[in-house]
Amino acid sequence: MGRAPCCDKANVKKGPWSPxxxxxxxxxxxxxxxxxxxxxxxxxxxLKRCGKSCRLRWLNYLRPNIKHGEFSDEEDxxxxxxxxxxGSRWSIIAAQLPGRTDNDIKNYWNTKLKKKLMGMHMAPPSxxxxxxxxxxxxxxxxxxxxxxxxxxQPLIPSQPLSSLFKDLSSTYNRSFSSGFEIxxxxxxxxxxxxxxxxxxxxxxxxCLVGSMQVNNYPVKxxxxxNNLLMFGSEGSCSTSSDGSCNQISYDRxxxxxxxxxxxxxxxxxxNNQRFMxxxxxxxxxxxxxxxxxxxxxxxxxxxxxRPDGFDHLGTENTLGYCDLEDVKQLISGGNNLNIGVNGxxxxxxxxxxxxxxxxxxxxxxx
DNA sequence: AAACGTGGCAACCGCGGCCAC
DNA sequence: CGTGGCCGCGGTTGCCACGTT
Numbered sequence: 001m002g003r004a005p006c007c008d009k010a011n012v013k014k015g016p017w018s019p020x021x022x023x024x025x026x027x028x029x030x031x032x033x034x035x036x037x038x039x040x041x042x043x044x045x046x047l048k049r050c051g052k053s054c055r056l057r058w059l060n061y062l063r064p065n066i067k068h069g070e071f072s073d074e075e076d077x078x079x080x081x082x083x084x085x086x087g088s089r090w091s092i093i094a095a096q097l098p099g100r101t102d103n104d105i106k107n108y109w110n111t112k113l114k115k116k117l118m119g120m121h122m123a124p125p126s127x128x129x130x131x132x133x134x135x136x137x138x139x140x141x142x143x144x145x146x147x148x149x150x151x152x153q154p155l156i157p158s159q160p161l162s163s164l165f166k167d168l169s170s171t172y173n174r175s176f177s178s179g180f181e182i183x184x185x186x187x188x189x190x191x192x193x194x195x196x197x198x199x200x201x202x203x204x205x206x207c208l209v210g211s212m213q214v215n216n217y218p219v220k221x222x223x224x225x226n227n228l229l230m231f232g233s234e235g236s237c238s239t240s241s242d243g244s245c246n247q248i249s250y251d252r253x254x255x256x257x258x259x260x261x262x263x264x265x266x267x268x269x270x271n272n273q274r275f276m277x278x279x280x281x282x283x284x285x286x287x288x289x290x291x292x293x294x295x296x297x298x299x300x301x302x303x304x305x306r307p308d309g310f311d312h313l314g315t316e317n318t319l320g321y322c323d324l325e326d327v328k329q330l331i332s333g334g335n336n337l338n339i340g341v342n343g344x345x346x347x348x349x350x351x352x353x354x355x356x357x358x359x360x361x362x363x364x365x366x
Numbered sequence: 367a368a369a370c371g372t373g374g375c376a377a378c379c380g381c382g383g384c385c386a387c
Numbered sequence: 388c389g390t391g392g393c394c395g396c397g398g399t400t401g402c403c404a405c406g407t408t
Binding site: 015017053056057103104107111 | 374379
Binding site for chain 3: 016090
């Protein structure tokens with residue numbers, strides 16, 4: 001039933017590469033190139049390896065100009081801001097960092113960089129040795145005062161991550177308004193438009209503008225609050241009560257991922273709306289929890305009329321923010337907003353849509 | 367000092383997408 | 388337009404070194 005193997009497993013070596021294999025592969029490719037066919041290459045080069053293994057070894061290790069060792073603050077910054085905007089698309093991120101491979105960056109993010117950002121709020125989940133444990137995610141403190149001004153915070157931090165983290169965590173702790181609510185959101189697939197922005201706020205960002213609906217509860221009429229900026233990867237706002245939040249294994253305790261992937265958006269000042277998204281997670285399972293038969297969209301802001309308690313909330317990792325004027329400018333102002341729905345992953349976003357529900361504008365970054 | 371836990375990475379593997387036929 | 392098969396992505400696993408109990 002399964003897919004045919006890409007090569008003859010019996011006759012193929014697996015595991016770490018020996019220096020001899022390395023030099024064989026290197027010499028062959030330097031002399032003859034890959035010929036555009038990795039499958040045939042190992043045989044031609046006299047290697048008992050699967051073509052994919054050769055490709056990986058070459059791209060991640062043998063290829064010229066591979067950079068190893070410490071990541072600089074600048075690299076940290078780039079990775080962080082790109083992750084904030086496009087999520088875990090490591091190959092794209094790697095393309096911005098000469099000499100780094102996607103694998104390298106992925107590993108670095110998962111083992112170190114993420115912790116730099118998360119450390120104070122909670123220990124990131126460990127998948128090691130199947131010690132999946134439900135992190136007891138505590139909701140953040142519920143401050144009664146608000147109106148913290150983060151006017152001058154840049155979207156892409158110019159400081160090292162350590163200082164970014166400090167700033168944002170203190171902001172975070174102080175900035176909830178007293179009455180914020182958790183709306184349940186889903187998105188509709190119609191009315192999305194494609195374009196590209198060159199805004200200085202979001203240089204070369206790709207974004208998607210579309211409609212947002214709030215399931216079951218009316219959107220507040222205050223139009224200042226009708227914009228929601230979502231940072232994150234493709235599935236960031238998938239509705240998951242139907243299990244369509246894909247790529248998550250429900251039969252494992254790795255469910256925890258979903259609960260960690262909570263977005264927060266909040267704004268305090270009616271006249272000076274700020275939008276902030278917090279996203280924690282390592283793939284496209286977004287803000288849903290998907291586990292309890294509800295419609296789980298834990299996006300925190302003053303969005304709809306429903307006051308709701310904390311439920312499944314883990315709230316970590318501030319990655320970006322802007323204010324309403326920025327949003328407006330992007331939406332109007334002749335900005336082109338680019339990239340539509342991208343493939344099947346995003347399709348799950350658009351389930352559970354009731355066309356009769358209130359729809360509002362949303363920008364969805366990925 | 368042995369067993370156990372953890373971090374760091376390299377490598378693996380399934381899948382979606384793309385393209386040639 | 389199918390369809391078969393390769394490519395590359397990204398989530399996951401395996402392994403080793405080292406720290407801790």
